[in-house]
Amino acid sequence: MAVFEQSRDQPSDIERQANDTDINYSQRAQWLRAAVLGANDGLVSTASLMMGVGAVKEDAKAMIISGFAGLVAGACSMAIGEFVSVYSQLDIEVAQMKREKEMKEGSGESEEENGGVQLPSPVQAAAASALAFSVGAMVPLLAAAFIKPHKVRLGVVAGAVTLALMVFGGVGAKLGRAPLVRSGLRVLVGGWLAMVVTFGLMKLFGSHGL
Structure with a gap:
């Protein structure tokens, strides 16, 4: 009877597997959302830079x-920033684990193993951030690489960036459980605004001989 009651109180293998699946999915969703945001940053910043240069120079x-x-x-900046940020988070978590260990030792409680605790990896986070930024930045680069006519090149870059913004906005909304249309339009309008402002300012400076 005691064995039966103990087994009834403990979660079954199916429940533990379901909990593990939920935890892994949550962590995976966070990583994917960070990757989408990093790719979007690479897309918008690189496309805006290229459009700004294209406003004053026709040379491909x-x-x-x-x-x-x-x-x-941008990839280097993202990697360094993510490395420093995650390393600070790692220091905080390690310090917290040490404090909990000292408190348990001081109170005479038995020390529990923390084998299931997954500490963040600064190197992994930096590499993922740089890779995501690079993937987004490759979109306008590939779009402009094989187009010689200046105006056509600008139009192709703008079209490719628009399509990529819609994809990134939709994926980001899906992962963040946000309204698909509203979130997608927000990302699209923000990206277009960055490109238009950069293009317009460089065109203005170029017309004044700067």
Whole structure:
């Protein structure tokens, strides 16, 4: 009878498997959402930079070089920022674990193993952030790489970026459980606003010989 009661109180294998699945899905969704946001940053910043250069120079080489420079600089910046941020989070969690261990030792409680605790990896987070940014930045670069006519090149870049923004906005809304249309339009309008402002300001400066 005692064995039966103990087994009844403990979660079954199916329940434990379901809980593990929920936890893994939640963590996976957070990583995917961060990757989508990083890719969106790479897409918007690189496309805006290329459109700004395209506003004052018709040379395709200058436009592509500026976009590639933006990809490298942005990926490095994202990686360093994510590394520092996650490393700070790691220090906080490790310090908290040490405090809990000291409290248990001081109160005479038995120490429980923390084998199931997954600490964040700064290197993994930095690599994922840089990769996501690079994936987004490759969209306008590939769109402009094989187009020689200046106006057509600008139009192709704008079209490719628009399509990518719609995809990223939809995926981000799905992962964040936000309204699909509203979230997608927000991302699309924000990306277009960044490109238009950059293009307009560079066109204005270029017309004044700057």
